[in-house]
Amino acid sequence: MTKKLHIFDLDNTLTESRTIIDTETSRLLCELMLYSNVAVISGAAFWQFEKQLLLGMNCNDCFKNLTILTTSGAEMWRYDMVWNKIYSNVIPEDIRIRTIRLVADVAGIPTGEETTYIEDRGSGITYSALGVTAPPEKKNLWDKDQKKRLAMVEKLLPQLPELSIRIGGTTSIDFTLSGIDKTYGVQKISEYLHIPLSECVFVGDALFPGGNDNAVERLDIDMIQTSGPEETRRIIKSFIS
Known part of the structure; x- marks a missing residue:
């Protein structure tokens, strides 16, 4: 070793x-x-x-x-x-609130259903396109070439300059403080x-x-x-x- x-x-x-x-x-x-x-x-x-x-x-x-x-x-x-x-x-609360609102708008998440798709972890936020409890077999097929999420990231980056935004897993996008x-x-x-x-x-x-x-x-x-x-x-x- x-x-x-x-x-x-x-x-x-x-x-x-x-x-x-x-x-x-x-x-x-x-x-x-x-x-x-x-x-x-x-x-x-x-x-x-x-x-x-x-x-x-x-x-x-x-x-x-x-x-x-x-x-x-x-x-x-x-x-x-x-x-x-x-x-x-930790991401400041006002930035977390704004991020969740913007992600919900871009993803078309109905009002009141944000927590089904978006997790606020304090030091990070994760958007899961099929919901946080979707089975792996569905996740694996949803965005194999990452094009769906790359399009979302492109829309979100100019609106969230305080954050780093990255594709994660098979259906998710991760948000943390810049750097x-x-x-x-x-x-x-x-x-x-x-x-x-x-x-x-x-x-x-x-x-x-x-x-x-x-x-x-x-x-x-x-x-x-x-x-x-x-x-x-x-x-x-x-x-x-």
């Missing part, structure tokens, strides 16, 4: 979108944490990480080697008997653990232009594209072999 820090995206990398981690991926990730630091970064809020990732991992004794970066790196969480928030970059993205999150965890980027590797499914993993390309860091959890399991096996 040549790297000291292995950084993973969550949805469509370690798990299917908003789906609990499977037993084999959990086992491999726990084994990796015996030898290396691991970080997981996603547009999700911490409660979603708990449901989707942490509750499915039976290796709390290894959590000292795990860092959670929520809302695309806007928050960092570390474990010391309990999970503690290390930092948080807060996975590049920021990766830099912060590298600095916090005193591990140089040359000793890190990033694994994600959305390294394409406009994807929410693509920002990491700005860093001098090794990157590995994955097609989903099955391929990610093979990648983790290569790390621990």
Whole structure:
């Protein structure tokens, strides 16, 4: 094993979108944490990480080697008997209110149904085109070429100069404060653990232009594209072999 820090995206990398981690991926990730630091970064809020990732991992004794970066790196969480928030970059309330209104207008969401499609996480906002509870099989077919979401992003960018706006997952668009993205999150965890980027590797499914993993390309860091959890399991096996 040549790297000291292995950084993973969550949805469509370690798990299917908003789906609990499977037993084999959990086992491999726990084994990796015996030898290396691991970080997981996603547009999700911490409660979603708990449901989707942490509750499915039976290796709390290894959590000292795990860092959670929520809302695309806007928050960092570390474990010391309990999970503690290390930092948080909250979007001001007036900007969050304006963002939700603009997204609802552009997406044609009826008044009163905003929370079905838009999640306000404080440090980040996520729009899910098919709703937050849509099944993965429907999500995977909705916007394979990202054209629908790219058109929305193009309309929203001039109206929200205070925010970074990126395509995420299969149906979502993520909003954070300007300058807060996975590049920021990766830099912060590298600095916090005193591990140089040359000793890190990033694994994600959305390294394409406009994807929410693509920002990491700005860093001098090794990157590995994955097609989903099955391929990610093979990648983790290569790390621990």
